[in-house]
Amino acid sequence: MKSTKRRPTRLKTLGLSLLAIGICVVLISAFVGIMARKNERAAEANFPPIGQFVNVDGRQVHALVTGTGPDLILIHGASGNIRDWTFDFVDQLKDRYRVIVMDRPGLGYTDRADPALSGAWSTDAETPQQQARMLKAAADQLGVKNPIVLGYSFGGAVAMAWALEFPDHPSGMVILSGATEPWPGPLDLFYRVNGSLIGGLITTPLIAAFASEPRINASINSIFEPAEPPEGYKDYIGGALVTRRASMRANARQVLGLRPHLVEMSKQYPGITLPTEILHGDADTIVPASIHARVLDTQLTNSRLTILNGVGHMPHHTNPADVISAIDRLRQTP
Numbered sequence: 449m450k451s452t453k454r455r456p457t458r459l460k461t462l463g464l465s466l467l468a469i470g471i472c473v474v475l476i477s478a479f480v481g482i483m484a485r486k487n488e489r490a491a492e493a494n495f496p497p498i499g500q501f502v503n504v505d506g507r508q509v510h511a512l513v514t515g516t517g518p519d520l521i522l523i524h525g526a527s528g529n530i531r532d533w534t535f536d537f538v539d540q541l542k543d544r545y546r547v548i549v550m551d552r553p554g555l556g557y558t559d560r561a562d563p564a565l566s567g568a569w570s571t572d573a574e575t576p577q578q579q580a581r582m583l584k585a586a587a588d589q590l591g592v593k594n595p596i597v598l599g600y601s602f603g604g605a606v607a608m609a610w611a612l613e614f615p616d617h618p619s620g621m622v623i624l625s626g627a628t629e630p631w632p633g634p635l636d637l638f639y640r641v642n643g644s645l646i647g648g649l650i651t652t653p654l655i656a657a658f659a660s661e662p663r664i665n666a667s668i669n670s671i672f673e674p675a676e677p678p679e680g681y682k683d684y685i686g687g688a689l690v691t692r693r694a695s696m697r698a699n700a701r702q703v704l705g706l707r708p709h710l711v712e713m714s715k716q717y718p719g720i721t722l723p724t725e726i727l728h729g730d731a732d733t734i735v736p737a738s739i740h741a742r743v744l745d746t747q748l749t750n751s752r753l754t755i756l757n758g759v760g761h762m763p764h765h766t767n768p769a770d771v772i773s774a775i776d777r778l779r780q781t782p
Contacts, residue, residue, distance in 0.1 A: 483657035488692045495686030497557045499530065499549070502586040509586035510557035511550040515542025518619075518779060519592045522549045523583070525601025525625075526703050527667075527690045529556030532600075535684050537764050540772060548592060552606065553579050554698025556689060566694065568648040573701035575709050576609035584614055596778050598622035598771075600764065601735055605706060608713060611720050620778035621724040624771060625732055625761050628717075629740045630710045635703065642696060643704030652696045659691045674731055674758070675766045717747040723781045724751040725774035729759030729767075752777070 499512030530549040551558035599607025604626020664687040728741035745753040
């Protein structure tokens with residue numbers, strides 16, 4: 449006859465093992481949370497807001513306004529903030545434009561467009577249309593009239609949504625290295641993981657806790673390829689701001705959810721009659737010109753396409769004169 453005396457012992461051992469594992473998970477999670485909060489506070493102390501805050505339906509938009517002349521709105525890309533513009537590009541424009549730069553929803557110091565999108569458990573994100581509406585509402589409060597709207601990278605999708613939502617508001621558009629078309633194939637693993645529920649709960653806190661400055665700088669280097677970042681850019685841009693948990697989730701989920709919106713938006717592009725300058729580097733491997741700029745140019749009725757030879761994803765830093773010339777052409781358009 450088999451003894452059953454060992455069964456309670458085994459169950460007790462299993463229970464103690466599970467308890468130990470649970471305690472370890474709680475302790476590790478607490479440690480990760482402490483490290484993440486420490487790094488987030490350091491990032492915000494080192495790279496504080498540089499503009500003003502505009503209240504849009506109880507949500508704050510971080511904006512900077514400088515210069516005199518016709519209104520020019522600059523919209524940054526994924527993983528970015530307004531410092532990408534204020535590093536030196538704005539200074540080249542403010543003598544003849546009133547330049548308005550705003551952090552996109554969930555990035556920099558701008559709130560999410562909807563509080564329901566905040567937190568690790570939500571995998572939804574702002575659509576390009578929601579972002580355009582929020583930024584347009586802030587621009588209205590800043591007294592913006594008939595602006596030229598320039599959208600860079602992901603900001604290109606927001607600029608196109610702006611044109612579709614408010615066709616009589618801009619005087620013209622500049623789409624710079626813009627992500628404006630549905631692309632073939634899957635996104636980078638980084639976005640697929642961090643944009644997921646599991647990623648939001650696990651990987652983003654780990655990155656926030658342990659992302660090193662060399663790793664952040666390596667990411668910046670890759671965005672500038674085949675060029676090098678200008679001297680001082682890495683120290684100024686505030687790359688650590690996007691490694692904050694809330695910003696990382698917003699960024700990843702916006703990028704992960706972008707393609708379906710572009711599928712629908714691109715069907716409406718032929719109805720846009722605004723004068724539009726499209727600039728794109730032919731060495732851009734992040735947002736390839738063949739998929740985006742060249743296709744967009746065939747869809748618009750009033751566009752001019754400029755392909756920059758040997759230029760990567762950051763023309764406003766590597767080729768600012770070409771970008772400024774495109775803006776000036778729109779200013780001269782009757």
